[in-house]
Amino acid sequence: MTDPHLHEPVPDASVPRLDLGAALDDEVGEASSTDEEPDAASPPDEAPVAPGDTPAGEEPEEAEGRHRSFWRELPFLILIALVIAVIIKTFVIQAFWIPSSSMENTLEINDRVLVNKLAYDFGDIARGDVIVFDDPRGVQERESVVESIVRNLAESVGLSTPKSEFIKRVIGLPGDTIEIRDSTVHVNGQPLSEDYLHPRTNMPDFGPETVPAGQYFVMGDNRNSSQDSRFFGPIDGDAIVGKAFVVLWPPSRWTGL
Secondary structure, three states, X not given: OOOHHHHOOOOOOOOOOXXXXXXXXXXXXXXXXXXXXXXXXXXXXXXXXXXXXOOOOOOHHHHHHHHHHHHHHHHHHHHHHHHHHHHHHHHOEEEXXXXXXXXXXXXXXXXXXXXXXXXXXXXXXXXXXXXXXXXXXXXXXXXXXXXXXXXXXXXXXXXXXXXXXXXXXXXXXXXXXXXXXXXXXXXXXXXXXXXXXXXXXXXXXXXXXXXXXXXXXXXXXXXXXXXXXXXXXXXXXXXXXXXXXXXXXXXXXXXXX
């Protein structure tokens, strides 16, 4: 009888045996370790800096120096803002404080209005415009440099009114003939409709007077209490500072003019 074990191949000891199960386990282990292990070169997440704390990497002296720098620059920033305000007031828009009752009830004492200084560079003066103009009497007060600076700053925000400027309404244009009869203004012989007048207006007779070329006849809306062209005559067009176009303060009286 033939022995069955005599025909089985004898394993060669020189050839290593491949264990597939162990190889698969090794590959899975390597992949897991690659995904889960943190990168030693990457820094840990930075903790959030609480308000008032010094940021990481910044010394307390650096933060304190930055705050000192801001307070040193603040007066300079305020000065720049004031200079800009004065420039705007001088060339573009001026806040004008109403000091008297001459324009009641259109404008009341302590109202603030904005005056457009460029209005007549791009348009014509019209009857009914409320304008600001230089004092036609030529009254000038001498002041020091400090007083001039303080005045300009106060005028630029409407805290004071230039003593050399008036605010009135245009009634007569160049070439118009102005006359007051029976407490009514007549322009070129026609009665002028004036619904803006103070309720108890009583005007003495005046004129007739013809407005010269290049000049304007102005009057306050409160004719009983207004120094205007009835007293100092028509004003030169060159003396007009600008057109008042809105009541800015108080908010309850905010309206266009």
